[in-house]
Amino acid sequence: MKPNTDIEAARTLFLQLYENYHAYREPYFTHRRFKHKEIEPLIQELATVYPFEVSVIGTSLEKRPIYQVKAGNGPIPILLWSQMHGDEATATMALFDIFNFLRVSGDGLDTLRHDLLTKTTLYFIPMLNPDGAERFQRRTALDIDMNRDALRLQSPESAVLKERQQTLKPLVGFNLHDQNPRYTVGTTGKQAVMSFLATAYDQDRNINDVRKRSMQLIVSLNRLLQAYIPNQVARFDDEFEPRAFGDNIQKWGTTLILVESGGYKGDPEKMYIRRLNVVALLTAMGAIANETYVEEDISAYQAIPENGRTLLDVLIRNAQVICQGHTTRMDIGILRHEENTAGAADFYYRSVIDDLGDLSTFYGLQEIDATGLTILPPRVYPDVMDNPEAVAALELDTLRDQGIVVFRVKDIPANYKPVLPVHIVHEGKPPETPLCLGQIPTFLLADDTRIRYVFVNGFAINTMLDIGYQVTGVVD
Numbered sequence: 001m002k003p004n005t006d007i008e009a010a011r012t013l014f015l016q017l018y019e020n021y022h023a024y025r026e027p028y029f030t031h032r033r034f035k036h037k038e039i040e041p042l043i044q045e046l047a048t049v050y051p052f053e054v055s056v057i058g059t060s061l062e063k064r065p066i067y068q069v070k071a072g073n074g075p076i077p078i079l080l081w082s083q084m085h086g087d088e089a090t091a092t093m094a095l096f097d098i099f100n101f102l103r104v105s106g107d108g109l110d111t112l113r114h115d116l117l118t119k120t121t122l123y124f125i126p127m128l129n130p131d132g133a134e135r136f137q138r139r140t141a142l143d144i145d146m147n148r149d150a151l152r153l154q155s156p157e158s159a160v161l162k163e164r165q166q167t168l169k170p171l172v173g174f175n176l177h178d179q180n181p182r183y184t185v186g187t188t189g190k191q192a193v194m195s196f197l198a199t200a201y202d203q204d205r206n207i208n209d210v211r212k213r214s215m216q217l218i219v220s221l222n223r224l225l226q227a228y229i230p231n232q233v234a235r236f237d238d239e240f241e242p243r244a245f246g247d248n249i250q251k252w253g254t255t256l257i258l259v260e261s262g263g264y265k266g267d268p269e270k271m272y273i274r275r276l277n278v279v280a281l282l283t284a285m286g287a288i289a290n291e292t293y294v295e296e297d298i299s300a301y302q303a304i305p306e307n308g309r310t311l312l313d314v315l316i317r318n319a320q321v322i323c324q325g326h327t328t329r330m331d332i333g334i335l336r337h338e339e340n341t342a343g344a345a346d347f348y349y350r351s352v353i354d355d356l357g358d359l360s361t362f363y364g365l366q367e368i369d370a371t372g373l374t375i376l377p378p379r380v381y382p383d384v385m386d387n388p389e390a391v392a393a394l395e396l397d398t399l400r401d402q403g404i405v406v407f408r409v410k411d412i413p414a415n416y417k418p419v420l421p422v423h424i425v426h427e428g429k430p431p432e433t434p435l436c437l438g439q440i441p442t443f444l445l446a447d448d449t450r451i452r453y454v455f456v457n458g459f460a461i462n463t464m465l466d467i468g469y470q471v472t473g474v475v476d
Contacts, residue, residue: 006292007223013112013286014224017279020107024278026096031269032089033347036064036130042096043067043126049103051117057125058160061141064130066160069095071102071124072117078285079170079254081125081161084146084177084245086132086139090261090270091176094277095126101282112286119289123168129157136340136347148241150248158245165249172213172255172288174281175246178270181263182312182335182365185234186305189363191265193229193273194280195307196221197236197258201251205238207298213255216296220287221280222304228276229264235304236260257284265365312354314458315364319445320374321435331359332375334441334458341415348417349472351458353441368445368460373452375435376444379403384427387411391422401463403444405456418473421456425476440476 028042046069047054053070060066082091102113102122116122127133131141139145140155149158165173183192198214200206207215222233236258241247250256259280261273287293314334321330333355338347355362381404385391391407399405406423418424423442432439445453454461457474 003295006295010220010224010283010287010292014279014283016109017282018228020109021275021278023107024097024101024104026093026100029093029096032093033136034089035134036127039092039127043069046099051102052099057164058156060129060131060157061155062131066125066128066130066157068164069099069124069126071122072120074117074119074121074289076120076288077123077168077170078120078172078288079123079164079168080174080176080281081128082176083127083129083133084175086129086134087136088178089133090178090274091259091277092126093274094281095124097274097278098282101278112282115289116285120285122285123164123170125164128161147245148243150245151243161245165252165254170254172257173249175256175258177258177260179260179262182309183234183262184308184311184363185232186308187310188231188305189310190231191311191365192234192262192307193232193264194225194276195234195236195260195262197238197246198301199244199246199250199256199258200238200240201247203240205240210253210255211250212298213293214250214257215298215301216293217257217284217287219296219298219300220293221284224283225276225280233304234307235301237306310362312362312364314366314460315359315362316368316370319370322374330356332356332435333359333362336458341417349457350474351441353435353437353439356435356437366460368453370445373445373447376403376446378406378423378442378444380406380408384408384410388416388418388424391424392420396420396422400454400461403451403454405442405454412475416475418475420473421459421461422473423456423476424473429476440474
């Protein structure tokens with residue numbers, strides 16, 4: 001059993017880091033869609049200040065440099081890498097916050113800095129997949145999932161990571177990812193804000209000293225995070241994946257901790273989860289430096305609930321649907337998907353009806369009780385408009401109150417992204433039924449007297465309260 005004094009010391013450190021976070025927060029990052037060229041000046045500036053050494057350790061397929069930032073000269077090597085998947089940027093932001101933490105002093109946390117810089121040597125690879133980040137996509141420019149390329153090493157970025165692990169032989173490696181924000185903690189319906197995995201190194205999922213260390217560190221992090229995200233920490237299933245870097249790095253002798261940043265309600269740009277990453281990683285590295293994790297009971301690792309998939313973006317419960325004269329009570333599950341625009345610097349949502357029927361075992365980030373309400377098709381504006389600008393010139397609020405949210409347009413520019421809560425369709429597109437799987441969820445919810453909700457592209461406007469929930473339009 002871990003001594004209470006160690007537990008309390010870790011809690012105190014975690015609290016200090018949490019409360020002081022804004023002193024280290026890198027102000028450049030205000031959103032999670034940034035590119036390699038945007039972080040290069042920040043990395044190059046690090047090369048001029050203590051305690052950092054910056055080097056280029058390889059290049060991507062498209063010849064973008066892959067940087068390593070080194071800090072400290074202690075006997076315990078630790079390796080951290082982010083954005084192996086190009087659209088998973090939360091930890092990249094967190095690493096730059098950690099760099100800021102390491103370069104300041106006088107905030108009551110200098111003992112931690114001293115321990116990190118004298119007892120460990122920290123190696124950071126921010127944005128391992130810069131070509132994927134350029135497109136804000138998971139895969140490399142070869143369309144290879146780098147985390148399934150540990151054996152063949154077909155992507156040059158994969159070869160860089162293996163070379164670093166084989167050369168540095170870190171005691172611990174942190175594989176930093178983002179996960180689908182719809183993962184839940186088991187079947188609770190609670191969003192998994194952060195998830196962890198002590199990867200297996202063989203099919204039998206054996207536990208040696210290397211993997212045991214992963215579990216012990218995760219146990220300590222879970223205990224600390226519960227004070228800030230109670231019942232919102234999960235773990236991945238540890239089925240062995242022979243092609244994955246995490247599983248192989250564990251097999252190659254480096255303790256591997258997979259960190260996944262999920263979702264947090266009201267935090268679409270993951271700024272709060274970024275903060276939790278910083279505090280958790282610094283606390284974990286301090287535990288490694290001082291070996292305060294060694295008494296942790298690994299049975300507590302198995303007690304962390306596994307990730308579940310019971311969460312939808314929107315869940316409408318108990319709506320009445322009339323189809324071919326038949327009336328039924330139905331739940332409607334909606335997912336909102338981010339679609340990249342040209343250059344991936346921006347995006348728009350394109351939502352779909354993901355499921356229909358009895359969804360009583362699911363939960364929604366937004367839930368609407370539609371008892372007594374009927375699904376109706378949206379109303380279509382009677383005239384065909386020349387272009388989207390002509391739609392924007394209409395009295396859209398008045399039309400919406402009448403249920404008119406679909407507009408037929410002759411000339412829709414390529415890559416046009418509507419910013420208004422309208423559903424634009426090409427001239428001549430036949431009307432859709434009000435409800436079917438895979439359809440863009442634009443419809444009305446009405447009682448016997450009036451329209452209660454207008455849905456456009458899976459976003460609701462409550463007409464009784466005139467409240468819209470981040471409503472975004474769509475072109476169909």
